[in-house]
Amino acid sequence: MKQANFYPGPSRVYSNITEYIYEAYMDGIMSINHRSQEFMSMMAETKKVLHAKLEIPEDYEIVFTSSATECWEILAQSLTPQISQHFYNGAFGEKWADYAANIVEVIKTPFGLNELLPIGEISDETDLICVTQSETSNATQVPMDVMRSLREKSAGKLIAVDVTSSIGGAMIDYSTADVWYGSVQKCLGMPAGMGIMLLSPAAVKEAERIGENAHYNSLLKLIENTKKNQTSYTPNVLNIFLLYKTQSVSKGMDYIAAKLEKRMEAYEELFDGMDDFTNLVENQEVRSSTVLAVKTTAPEKIKAKALERGIVLGSGYGAWKPSTFRIANFPAIKAKEVEKLLSFFAKYY
Numbered sequence: 001m002k003q004a005n006f007y008p009g010p011s012r013v014y015s016n017i018t019e020y021i022y023e024a025y026m027d028g029i030m031s032i033n034h035r036s037q038e039f040m041s042m043m044a045e046t047k048k049v050l051h052a053k054l055e056i057p058e059d060y061e062i063v064f065t066s067s068a069t070e071c072w073e074i075l076a077q078s079l080t081p082q083i084s085q086h087f088y089n090g091a092f093g094e095k096w097a098d099y100a101a102n103i104v105e106v107i108k109t110p111f112g113l114n115e116l117l118p119i120g121e122i123s124d125e126t127d128l129i130c131v132t133q134s135e136t137s138n139a140t141q142v143p144m145d146v147m148r149s150l151r152e153k154s155a156g157k158l159i160a161v162d163v164t165s166s167i168g169g170a171m172i173d174y175s176t177a178d179v180w181y182g183s184v185q186k187c188l189g190m191p192a193g194m195g196i197m198l199l200s201p202a203a204v205k206e207a208e209r210i211g212e213n214a215h216y217n218s219l220l221k222l223i224e225n226t227k228k229n230q231t232s233y234t235p236n237v238l239n240i241f242l243l244y245k246t247q248s249v250s251k252g253m254d255y256i257a258a259k260l261e262k263r264m265e266a267y268e269e270l271f272d273g274m275d276d277f278t279n280l281v282e283n284q285e286v287r288s289s290t291v292l293a294v295k296t297t298a299p300e301k302i303k304a305k306a307l308e309r310g311i312v313l314g315s316g317y318g319a320w321k322p323s324t325f326r327i328a329n330f331p332a333i334k335a336k337e338v339e340k341l342l343s344f345f346a347k348y349y
């Protein structure tokens, strides 16, 4: 890798990816038929490894999609009879609400950057509660104890959660919601082009009750197929294989989450000691452990200077673009790349 890539997705891929791609080529994985026994076995093994390494409850189904964006549409089209309510404080959560609004009625419930998700505002009318657990645009997260309270206060309503920039990088209590989804190019350290969605038994039941079956990516079709260890359409077989291989050798969530928290502490300590850098998120309780947004006066200059030294920093997102840069704290990033980043700032600022 020529550059140390801290862009919050796509970011660095796991370094053994090249080896696995070679293996996939040599073993003919790239050209297997997705209805073949070989594929079905690989899909079954991949789901098994994901359940084990990501600590996904046994009774949650796993389906593969093309992206997190596709999941936004699937949930509106197949799991929302009429209304979805969207809690968000940043660009990805708002985008999800806007996509859903093309298909169903939405209730938008925005909240402040440093605030906890306002559980008291759950609407009686909503069919689906939508939460962006890790808001990549501003480096906030919805902590797991808030997810637990949301579960308690939501009176049996289905909850769907975007974990695109935390799945595979942070501890997630999957029992607190019914649908969890993300794409693979962030904390899972994979080449882009695939999404995964986890479904609780209640979510599966509701999809079956609704029975929406009019689209190539109708949730019902995805569920029926995954139960047979197949997919509705020819999937990204190579990425399924790469996910299987990379997760098979994963050291597990305890190890990964602890490693990332430690790195985040090092970044916070560094920037705390510097004049022109502050954490965009003042409330420590809602800071993400997988993305950091740093407020500063001239982010473009800093990014350019870092790039000259082989370090790719992430731009700020949307409204925060002129005043922040972002640092991905994803598991595939190497310790020596973290060192390089820390010493860059220590030396020049």
Ligand SMILES: *Cc1c(COP(=O)(O)O)cnc(C)c1O
Residues within 6 Å of the ligand: 009, 067, 068, 069, 070, 092, 132, 134, 135, 136, 137, 162, 163, 164, 165, 183, 184
């Ligand atoms: C990156 C990201 C997405 C979009 O992912 P795609 O793979 O481009 O669909 C959605 N939500 C969040 C929180 C993200 O970080």
